Amino acid sequence: MRIVIAKPGLDGHDRGAKVIARALRDGGNEVIYTGLRRTPEEIVRIVNDEDADALGLSTLSGAHDVLIPKVSTLLRQEGLNHVVVFAGGIIPMDDREDLYNKGIRAIFGPGSTTSEILDFLEVVVERKVRNKPVGIGEESGWCWDG
Amino acid sequence: MVDAANLLEEARQGNRRSLAKLLTYLEEGGKSPLEYGRGKSLGITGPPGVGKSSLIGKLIDEWLNLGETVAVLAVDPSSPISGGALLGDRMRMVNADSSDSVFVRSLATRNHPGGLMNCLTPMIEVLSECGWENIVIETVGSGQSETRVVAFADIVVLVDGPDRGDIIQAEKSGIIEMADLIVINKSDLKNAQKAADSIRSALSFNEESPKVFLSSAHTGEGIKEIINELKILQSPLIRNRMRVRERLISAWDSVLLESESLEILISEIEDGKISISEAIEMIRNHNKTSKS
Structure with a gap:
């Protein structure tokens, strides 16, 4: 898979994003890392130009409830409904339901393992093959619960 | 099925989505429109x-x-x-x-x-x-x-x-x-x-x-x-001949890498069943037979 790993907004901590990028690479994926402080518009443009299958958003700044829905809306507007979006970083439990409803398919908080993320992607591939909804603009309802 | 000609037409008019898709199609070995x-x-x-x-x-x-x-x-x-x-x-x-x-x-x-x-x-x-x-x-x-x-x-x-x-x-x-x-x-x-x-x-x-x-x-x-x-x-000017040469070699590499028998031959060499020269001979013969 081609996967974009992005850091939206004002957030200077990317150790986590780099670890994830590397784990995904070792899982046989082509990973495009955006670098720090990208706007939702920039992230969507990168996903488009790179023709990515999936997007991982890492945020530790507390602005997840603004930035992630914005990315979700823009992806749909651009017709990138098939892109699978997952998130990681510091995202409180109370905020997760809302993000799942906006089409985010998995949220990996502290304590998640890299193999869990690869397991998630395996299920994603399986769902794509079976034409089950998994993209950001496809019918919500399914999300990864480990 | 990817319609490369259609994607090209849309990309020409400035559609970035179509351009991105067309590049993926070419990356995966699709024929240029x-x-x-x-x-x-x-x-x-x-x-x-x-x-x-x-x-x-x-x-x-x-x-x-x-x-x-x-x-x-x-x-x-x-x-x-x-x-x-x-x-x-x-x-x-x-x-x-x-x-x-x-x-x-x-x-x-x-x-x-x-x-x-x-x-x-x-x-x-x-x-x-x-x-x-x-x-x-x-x-x-x-x-x-x-x-x-x-x-x-x-x-x-x-x-x-x-x-x-x-x-x-x-x-x-x-x-x-x-x-x-x-x-x-x-x-x-x-x-x-x-x-x-x-x-x-x-x-x-x-x-x-x-x-x-x-x-x-x-x-x-x-x-x-x-x-x-x-x-x-x-x-x-001298560059042109070098370019053609490098392009030909690059295209040849692609043919070899995309050959279905490559992985099988690698395993057979690894197991000592055939030598590298024999493998080369087999690839050559395979190319000949697939042409006829």
């Missing part, structure tokens, strides 16, 4: 870590200032073990993600020998057809003898940095002889001037030697001068 493609490109090559991506980032800014458009094909290596890749070139091109006049595509080598893939040619042609004015190929970090970039680029820029060794390094043959322009990047660091002098001195016996520029992607020094020089540089 352009029968007689053309397109000039600029190859940026050099060792890992000398600042190729950052320099391209600065060139992008300058081209944008001049009101020109830029498309970049940035190549990074695939893992020989997992097949995965970490493509981190575009993060150095700071303004690449926010302008309609820039298109950056990261590509993994997918373990193609020479670090560059055959699909680059149709990609350059498609980008040119869609009106992108400056088309840049960034190679993987390369060594002294990696000249495959000649197959795809009309103008080759070799980027190097300070403290890359003594003058003997610059005297060695290889990619340095293919360069149309040499840039010593990181000129804000000490010893950059010395590195440029070493290379100039090493090339001084040649009749026509490339110019050597100092630049800094950090301070922006030398960027305007490089752009001006690129505008007047012509691809040397």
Whole structure:
């Protein structure tokens, strides 16, 4: 898979994003890392130009409830409904339901393992093959619960 | 089924989504919708870590200032073990993600020998057809003898940095002889001037030697001068034969890599069932039979 790993907004901590990028690479994926402080518009443009299958958003700044829905809306507007979006970083439990409803398919908080993320992607591939909804603009309802 | 001709038509009209899809189609070995493609490109090559991506980032800014458009094909290596890749070139091109006049595509080598893939040619042609004015190929970090970039680029820029060794390094043959322009990047660091002098001195016996520029992607020094020089540089005539040669070899590599029997033959050699010469003979015979 081609996967974009992005850091939206004002957030200077990317150790986590780099670890994830590397784990995904070792899982046989082509990973495009955006670098720090990208706007939702920039992230969507990168996903488009790179023709990515999936997007991982890492945020530790507390602005997840603004930035992630914005990315979700823009992806749909651009017709990138098939892109699978997952998130990681510091995202409180109370905020997760809302993000799942906006089409985010998995949220990996502290304590998640890299193999869990690869397991998630395996299920994603399986769902794509079976034409089950998994993209950001496809019918919500399914999300990864480990 | 991908309708490449349709995607091209939409991409021509400025649809970035269609352009992105068309590039994926070509990357996966799809046939180019352009029968007689053309397109000039600029190859940026050099060792890992000398600042190729950052320099391209600065060139992008300058081209944008001049009101020109830029498309970049940035190549990074695939893992020989997992097949995965970490493509981190575009993060150095700071303004690449926010302008309609820039298109950056990261590509993994997918373990193609020479670090560059055959699909680059149709990609350059498609980008040119869609009106992108400056088309840049960034190679993987390369060594002294990696000249495959000649197959795809009309103008080759070799980027190097300070403290890359003594003058003997610059005297060695290889990619340095293919360069149309040499840039010593990181000129804000000490010893950059010395590195440029070493290379100039090493090339001084040649009749026509490339110019050597100092630049800094950090301070922006030398960027305007490089752009001006690129505008007047012509691809040397002798280059054409080398280009055809490198293209042919690259295409041959692709045929071999895409051959269905490759993995089987590798296993048989590994198990000692056949020798390498026998494997070559089998590939040759297979190609013959599939032609008839």
